[in-house]
Amino acid sequence: MEDDKEINVEALENNISAKLHCDSPVSAKCCIFRVPQVIRRQNPKAYHPDVVAIGPFHDRSSEHFRPMENVKLWYLRNLLLRKNITLKTLIHGINVIEFEKHAREFYAEPLDHLNKNDFIEMMILDGLFIIELFRKLCFSEDISINDPVFNMDCMFQYLCHDLLLLENQLPWFVLNSLHILTKDVVDCSLKRLLLVIFYSEPQLGLNSKRFIDHNTIFLDTDFDDDHDHDDKILHILDLIRISSVFKFKEDQFQQSFYGPETQLKMHPTTTLSDVASDGDSIVNIELEDRVYNNFRPPFYGLKTQFMHPATTLSEAGIVFRMDSSDRNSIMNIEFEDGVFTIPPLVIGELTESLFRNLIAFEQCYHGCSHKVTSYIVLMDNLIASQKDMNLFCEKNIITTNWRSAELDAYQFFNKLYNDTSLKEFLYDGLCYQVNEHYQVAQDKKLQRMRRELRTTAQLKRNYLTSNVTSTSLWKVTSLIAASVLLGVTIVQTVYAMKQYYYSPR
Numbered sequence: 001m002e003d004d005k006e007i008n009v010e011a012l013e014n015n016i017s018a019k020l021h022c023d024s025p026v027s028a029k030c031c032i033f034r035v036p037q038v039i040r041r042q043n044p045k046a047y048h049p050d051v052v053a054i055g056p057f058h059d060r061s062s063e064h065f066r067p068m069e070n071v072k073l074w075y076l077r078n079l080l081l082r083k084n085i086t087l088k089t090l091i092h093g094i095n096v097i098e099f100e101k102h103a104r105e106f107y108a109e110p111l112d113h114l115n116k117n118d119f120i121e122m123m124i125l126d127g128l129f130i131i132e133l134f135r136k137l138c139f140s141e142d143i144s145i146n147d148p149v150f151n152m153d154c155m156f157q158y159l160c161h162d163l164l165l166l167e168n169q170l171p172w173f174v175l176n177s178l179h180i181l182t183k184d185v186v187d188c189s190l191k192r193l194l195l196v197i198f199y200s201e202p203q204l205g206l207n208s209k210r211f212i213d214h215n216t217i218f219l220d221t222d223f224d225d226d227h228d229h230d231d232k233i234l235h236i237l238d239l240i241r242i243s244s245v246f247k248f249k250e251d252q253f254q255q256s257f258y259g260p261e262t263q264l265k266m267h268p269t270t271t272l273s274d275v276a277s278d279g280d281s282i283v284n285i286e287l288e289d290r291v292y293n294n295f296r297p298p299f300y301g302l303k304t305q306f307m308h309p310a311t312t313l314s315e316a317g318i319v320f321r322m323d324s325s326d327r328n329s330i331m332n333i334e335f336e337d338g339v340f341t342i343p344p345l346v347i348g349e350l351t352e353s354l355f356r357n358l359i360a361f362e363q364c365y366h367g368c369s370h371k372v373t374s375y376i377v378l379m380d381n382l383i384a385s386q387k388d389m390n391l392f393c394e395k396n397i398i399t400t401n402w403r404s405a406e407l408d409a410y411q412f413f414n415k416l417y418n419d420t421s422l423k424e425f426l427y428d429g430l431c432y433q434v435n436e437h438y439q440v441a442q443d444k445k446l447q448r449m450r451r452e453l454r455t456t457a458q459l460k461r462n463y464l465t466s467n468v469t470s471t472s473l474w475k476v477t478s479l480i481a482a483s484v485l486l487g488v489t490i491v492q493t494v495y496a497m498k499q500y501y502y503s504p505r
Contacts, residue, residue, distance in 0.1 A: 027105035031234040032057075032169045033364040034108065035357075038419045046353040047360070049162040051155070054126045056111050056119070057167045071148060072129040078144075079132055083182060093181040096120060099174075106171040106234070108364070127170055127178040130163065130236075131190070137197045138188075160201060161350055166357045166364070169235035194236060195243055203348030203401070204240075234365075241358055245371045246329045306377070306431040308438060309384035310391050313340070316441040318434070322396045331375050335433050338441075342392075347400045347412060355416050363420050373417055374426040380413035381431075 034057055035047045052068040053060040060069055080087060100120050104111055111119065136143050136150070143150050149159070162168055179190040187193070198204050233239050307313070310320060323332070323343040334341045345351075358372040383389050389410035392398040400409050425431075 026108050026110070029105045030108040031238070031365050032107050032166070032171070034167055035360045036364070039360055039363065042415065042418050043352070043356065046356045047165060047167060049165055049168050051158045052162045054130070054163065054168040055170055056107065056114055056122065067148070072125045075129050075132040076125060079128060079182060090124070090181065094177055099177070103171050103174055123170065123174050124178070127174050128182065130170070130175060131179050131182065133159065134193050134197050135187070138193055157201070157350065160198065160204060161353055164237055164240060164354050164357060166237055166360050169237055172233045172235050172238070175236070191233070191239060194239060198240065201350070202346045203351045204354065237357060237361055240354070241361065241372065244329055244358070245331050305381060306425065306428070307381050307434050310382045310388040311385070313434065313438060314391060316438050318437065320391065320395050320397065331371060333378065333427070333430065335430055338437055342397045344396060345398050347398060347409070352412070352416065359417055359420060369426070370422055370424060371426055373420060373422055376413050376416050377422060377425060378427045380417070383410050383413055386410045
């Protein structure tokens with residue numbers, strides 16, 4: 001009680017009240033996040049930049065980021081000289097107040113440690129660095145022999161890694177606004193510029209040529225269409241995702257195959273060892289179904305096996321083919337008449353980081369469908385062993401070109417989505433088709449095995465019956481022959497004795 005008297009209730013109330021906020025600490029528009037620790041812990045390096053810090057989430061004063069900070073300032077100076085404009089003119093080209101306020105809304109943190117000037121300076125430096133970098137990559141004649149980015153052969157790969165990290169993004173409108181302010185007449189849109197350069201790197205080529213070739217209006221305009229989320233660009237990583245899931249139709253695989261009470265049944269491979277016989281009778285074969293309950297819950301247990309691995313399906317007669325059209329994104333996996341058609345995928349040193357950050361974005365951004373996550377889960381179902389990976393490599397569905405490929409390539413997909421959730425598996429209809437086909441094939445195989453066993457048993461019975469009949473006949477014949485032989489011997493003996501005793505002397 002004495003302790004209670006020492007507490008100033010009114011002061012405590014005022015202290016807490018001062019900390020309360022009417023508004024949410026983050027904007028509903030936020031789409032750039034720090035990767036949650038539960039996801040990051042699987043592979044921290046996949047979410048952290050190597051050479052360049054973009055945006056407010058990483059300390060650009062760190063020693064290993066300082067060289068690229070100097071390059072950013074050099075790029076800005078060269079841009080101002082090339083365009084013959086002043087920095088003041090460039091700053092006036094944007095509505096600074098609205099620009100700063102709107103840009104902050106994209107980040108899932110208040111960013112109170114950055115004042116307005118520092119924040120706008122960061123947006124301008126980082127944004128123009130990215131734009132100038134890709135312009136140089138597109139128009140190689142603008143590259144200076146003193147450019148440290150292009151004097152190192154490996155630098156482009158490092159930058160690709162860093163620019164596709166969820167934590168290393170700038171709002172798309174920032175990039176687009178700066179691109180419009182500084183672009184030349186011959187420059188293409190920022191969307192086309194970025195995609196063409198990114199997809200010159202095979203292991204980043206998750207999109208289809210069709211996306212670039214057949215989306216001229218979308219790619220060649222500098223203004224975002226105000227459509228639903230999948231058509232509205234948020235940042236560079238989101239652009240990569242949009243192009244990757246291009247033409248992926250959720251309803252293509254979700255055609256109400258499952259009712260609310262439907263269970264997905266999986267049938268293990270049947271072999272001759274599953275068949276038993278007892279004498280002349282054949283024991284009925286009963287396949288033990290693995291039943292997965294609640295096939296469509298709000299959140300899946302991600303390690304559920306929705307279908308059999310590729311080698312098991314192949315043994316059941318299902319054919320795997322690479323989609324050679326080069327017009328579909330990696331998401332457009334098809335199954336028809338027992339044939340799996342899968343677009344090719346190159347797995348390299350950048351692929352894991354890209355997939356992990358795409359999955360992290362789908363996990364963090366509200367309302368974002370889990371298309372990439374669904375693709376990874378499906379591929380993990382199909383590739384459960386090195387044999388499965390070898391099959392996909394033989395069919396040119398997957399190409400691996402990184403050093404550890406031989407050691408753990410088949411585990412590549414399995415590790416990507418640990419500690420994540422899947423609110424809707426977008427290939428459930430496809431899995432249903434495959435499992436139905438597999439079950440029919442297994443039933444036919446089962447019937448064939450039963451017929452073969454019945455035929456074998458019938459032959460065995462016929463053999464035993466004919467063997468018994470032949471043995472009995474042989475015994476009767478032998479008895480008759482022995483009796484005749486004995487009779488002839490007796491007659492000969494009697495005749496010989498008669499001749500001896502009664503022959504004339």
